[in-house]
Amino acid sequence: MKRKKHKLGWQTLWNPNFGAPAALLIFYIANAVFTPRFATVSNTLNMLLQVSTTMLVAIGMTFVIASRGIDLTVGSTMALVSVVAALLIKYGIVVAVLFALSAALLVGLLNGFLISRLKLDALITTLASLILWRGIAQVIGDGKLVPFTNPTFEALGKGYVASIPTQVVIAAVVIIGAFFCIRSTLFGHHIVAVGGNEEAARLAGIRAERVKYVVYLISALLAGFAGLIETARLGMGDPSKVGVNAEFDAIAAVVVGGTPFSGGRANVLGTVVGALLMQVISTSFNMLLIPFTWSLVLKSVIILFAIFLQRPNTN
Secondary structure, rough: OOOOOOOOOOOHHHHHHHHHHHHHHHHHHHHHHHHHOOOOOOHHHHHHHHHHHHHHHHHHHHHHHHOOOOOOOOOOOOOOHHHHHHHHHHHOOHHHHHHHHHHHHHHHHHHHHHHHHHHHHHHHHHHHHHHHHHHHHHOOOOOOEEEEOOOOHHHHHHHHHEEEEEHHHHHHHHHHHHHHHHHHHHHHHHHHHHHHHOOOOOOOOOHHHHHHHHHHHHHHHHHHHHHHHHHHHOOOOOOOOOOOOOHHHHHHHHHHHHOOOOOOOOOHHHHHHHHHHHHHHHHHEEEEEEEEHHHHHHHHHHHHHHHHHOOOOOO
16 A cells, blocks of 8 residues: 655745744854854843834734734824823823723724624724824824823833833743633633634634733723833824834734734733734844845735745645
């Protein structure tokens, strides 16, 4: 009896658990060799500082994409939170943070309602919401920068916890929590089940609508935290610049990290690696004085390549 031979293709050779880390290692080593002062402690710490907010947004995006959705409003949510916090900080940190995060949750609630209850397409819905909330942020802020002075609040983006930047600590806590949620909780399993086959999940007794509501709320809340950190770091609210391209970087990190657009799988650690990879690319292009737009081209190619590798095997 002849043994059947299996042809090894790209999908067989590519393992999402190792492909992204390998790419990150290759890019880092290449830059350590060819980019002056790249592999220094100060530059590595600077990259962690810059990528921490992207990681927060990308973790939320991981939950959404794993449920077979998409959230393009994260950047606009950051801008809205930035303006609200900057305008209300004069009334105290508690008031500013509560109202800012409430605004973020409102974005997530609306997205969840339109997508899970009214059954609107997630891509079109969040695209429209992206424009809506960015516009509202600019109206609230009168299209201007909103400066403020509050050292306690600014410590959120500039402070340290035992020699570690506060925002890096926050990102680490969120990553650990998200990893535990996906791997060890019933809700995490429900997210994956809904993304894999929503109808089958319903038949199994999973309340798919509630799951979708919650993942969009999580995504909005983490984008809100990212907006607060950016606002604290800048010392001002900026409705035009805060969160610009945040959705692009988040989606890139998620997809490159091994969470497919088709849903049904969530790779939290892969998302972290994907975010680091995107940051290494941005930093290296900046240090080599290559125009930022070229880094966007490379990131787009990497995303397309990751999607190509994740396509269904019809053979």
